[in-house]
Amino acid sequence: MKFGVVVFPGTWSDCDFHYVISEVLHQPVSYVWHRETNLADFDCLVLPGGFSYGDYLRAGAVAGRSPVVEALPDFVARGGVVLGSCNGFQILCEAKLLPGALMRNECLQYRCQSTYLRVENAETPFTRALRPGQVLRMPISHGEGKFYADWETLRALKDKHQIVFRYCTEDGRLAKEANPNGSLDHIAGLVNEDGTVLGMMPHPERAAENAMGGTDGLLIFHSLLGSLVEDGSFLKR
Amino acid sequence: MKARVLVRLKPGILDVQGASVKRALAGLGFTEVRDIRIGKVIDLELDGLDAAAARQRIDEMCARLLANPVIEDFTVESLPGS
Amino acid sequence: MKARVLVRLKPGILDVQGASVKRALAGLGFTEVRDIRIGKVIDLELDGLDAAAARQRIDEMCARLLANPVIEDFTVESLPGS
Amino acid sequence: MPGVEPKVTQELALTHGLTAEEYDRIIRRIGREPTFTELGLFSALWSEHCAYKHSRIFLRGLPSQAPHVLQGPGENAGIVDLGGDLALTFKIESHNHPSFIEPFQGAATGVGGILRDIFTMGARPIAILDSLRFGAPEDPKTRRLIDGVVSGISWYGNCFGVPNLGGEVNFGPEYAGNPLVNAMAVGLVRKDRILRARAEGPGNPVLYVGAKTGRDGIHGATMASATFDEGAEERRPTVQVGDPFTEKLLLEACLEAMQTGAIVGIQDMGAAGLACACSEMPARAGTGMEVELSRVPQRELGMTPYEIMLSESQERMLLVAARGREAEVRRVFAKWELDAVEIGTVTDDGVLRARMRGEVVAEVPVTALADEAPIYERPTVRPDWQDALEAFDPLTLPDAAAPGRALLALMGSPTIASKEWVYRQYDQQVGINTLVLPGSDAGVLRIKGTPMAVALTTDCNARFVYLDPRRGAAMAVAEAARNLAVSGARPLGLTDCLNFGSPERPEILWQFKEAVAGIAEACRALEIPVVGGNVSFYNETLGQAILPTPVIGMAGLIEDAECRCTQWFKEPGDRVALLGPDAVSLGGSEYLWTLHRTLAGRLAPLDLDLERTAQEACRAAIEAGLVRSAHDCSEGGLTVAVAEACVSGPATIGAEIGLPAAPRPDLALFGEGPSRIVVSVPADASRALEALMAEFAIPWRWIGVVGGERLDVRMGGELAVSVPVMQIAREWRNGFERHVS
Ligand SMILES: Nc1ncnc2c1ncn2[C@@H]1O[C@H](COP(=O)(O)OP(=O)(O)O)[C@@H](O)[C@H]1O
């Protein structure tokens, strides 16, 4: 599976994703400059964390209108998958590839801390190696991660099982104190209707080695790789 | 041509920052503040367009970048003397 | 009584937000934007004060909390119908 | 343009912060009255901030050499060898005055400035640390300051993308009118890629890169060299605004441009901006420089040569490229959408010649600016308050009636309580190298592609330095080294940020002189070179000086990253030992402050040989895999150290401690002294530990066992402290926030 890690001016977890994909997972990966529109070489594109263009207007707003992002719908239509983490999630929402918006954390402060995530949908290419209800531990690092959508959108998200991860307690309960940013309905990550674009605020690349305190983030990659190795079905969907 | 764009959270969306400023103001004795909402003011200066054309371009800018329609509304005010 | 406070960076102070948005707009083809500065709009609703008294209180709020006098200026506009 | 400049007089020179003698000296040196622009240059370069006029003479005593030091003081940052082809560069700097005027931007630009110091050396920044001091936490003004400072650091560091590995937050009424914001940055560089701030090679082009120049911060360097008085308000418009996004682009562009090999030398434009870069770079290389100021990219209209030279706009660099290779450099900067403009050339005449549209506005020997500022040896006097401080005997106060309650008060005191409220606002992991996050004695980062890790810390107990500047400063060095040792690291070098009051007061200068001597003594004894640092004088408001605060930033090496250690207890049943001496004192202790609001007394003795051996013993025990946790005893003494080991880890866990009976239980429980380390050891490793300690011949003893849900401390068999650990944890976790928000 060929990965591409997109680099915007101001991106910083590009190197971290690149490292995990190549050094931990031993998969082919290369960087994709934000002006690139030819994505034919890739099976999976990663939109990493950081502060694209400084995020001075709204997080992800400027990157959401960049050439590489405008090429994403085609890429997905051809069978590619997209994983946006942190700033990547914000960019996907700004680009309308995912519904809703990410607003300032309710505490009005940046938060870098460990969180627990409950797997809500194990049927996506990103979560096939997981069990519904399984609890993962992954760090967050953001100032604007509070997911918001209007009531109808939220209902559609639920009806179509697009909510993939919710913040929870260590034992899997949904609770206000386990929601680090005030996210609507505890949402930490969601997919598009086809399940081929995942946006999540937590950082799977920071939970990919024991030395970093855990490897739950790898499960997302194993899901992607496993589904490809087994039958590649989601790519042909 | 000068214009001013005001970008605000949609009514009904909780303005956490506004609420926290309201609390801080109350703490300073400004208890008469019933409501406070915080948005952005964007002051624009455009090259060589008449008012109507500029207005249209600014609406486009708002729709494409300056505001996020999921959470924000915008209003455009042209400024006197422009 | 409703009022609107505009808080803006003082002239000469680097407006990183404005500069980045200007660049982004140019990238989207809005090359006619000569200058752009971004500030805050604060919409206030006050309880039972007449316009003059309210105006004075708002000035105080700005001086004490709403604006940072080191780098920002503010203007207060009372709104019609208030 | 020079025609409209003000005429330079002695009076004008005085308003620029120069003295009458200094002004005369300038005239003698250049053989005429300076132009207005030249006066600006001299006032900036001869300011305390740039010239170290009052401190240089003392700083000479600091040991800065060791075989592994690749770059000592004098460059943008020091560099130590990590072995192989890698080196570590680090530096600490103050941004106290700007942060007081505008906490958010002041702190943010402090981080921006120190990061530039690191990447000018050719290094990629891998960590920052922040050492902060504020006035009384209960004061709403302090709260606003903390909030502003922490969010400024958070904004800049997070946006730039560098992890925060630690720091300090301390409080004292002495800082109310003058908070301290010190930021340390650390970078990793390949030895063959190190660059220096030297303008080599006459004929080489001089390029300006990065953000445009505005009227920001003109006279920041002079401001950093003045005390605050009622006029402080008027100096306000000099505050600079940070742009971490542009800095991130500047980093990537600089590193990429450096890789082409086309860059000869580079310096960041921080304090005194272009003035500083255009004179220091040629001065270091024995060359001169000619610049055309109208070519400098400008953000504002109508800037004068004076303003362009002195602007402290952020996110800019001056670099010297190899002639003929400018295009390569420009191509890289264009890719990152940054300005890169040729503004001049290196010359061989030793003169800085600045022109504005061809007309010469300044023409001064670069050495006159960069090297010939006067050096003062001002009088020092031992302050008369020292006697009273030393005469105070804390043991004349009544013993703590309820040591358990005293422990809870200490654990919740803003100085000891968890600083999570602060560091959870900082990204601690970007780069995925952080092996030990903030919250243990030192932060630890792995070096990818090697088995190594580096440990980082900043430390200074300013109360100790106030009571005894020499011993107190030596103790700061010892504590920093100990924080590395308990993490498993061997110190490589230190960088210091010497925050003091006005050097023109003999008492303050005495504190300074003594503190520097103390640092030097400790460095020699512990064999730690000083590879860089920063002096921040004039930290006073209306005659009230801060506590003398020589913050020590230190980096250490863990050769095998697996042999790292954290401070918290891990397994019930593990035995607890105290390594190091018994000697402690309540003088200057957190206990004395928290319970009696008193700062006085004598410090415990510091035996540097013992300190060194205790650290070596601890490191050896960690390397041998004998200990599961190691924690240095600092504020709050032994009992607080044990309590922190109980509550600071992922899971809270109790302990049972037994100490000998003591005439003054509070002294034994909460007294503070150097060289003491609490370790926990698996029961089956106790024999091995005993053997190892015998080898090092340090004083030490078993003091208890890990486990249970309480922290019980017996003294001579009597239960002195017995508190549920959950209660300790609650005090410790909520203490900071309770005080500051
Ligand atoms: N301003 C800060 N920024 C980041 N980390 C901090 C800050 N202040 C304290 N910390 C972290 O909190 C922990 C406890 O700090 P402190 O009590 O000063 O430790 P010590 O006494 O071991 O030096 C350390 O890991 C330290 O790095």
Ligand SMILES: [Mg+2]
């Ligand atoms: Mg410590």
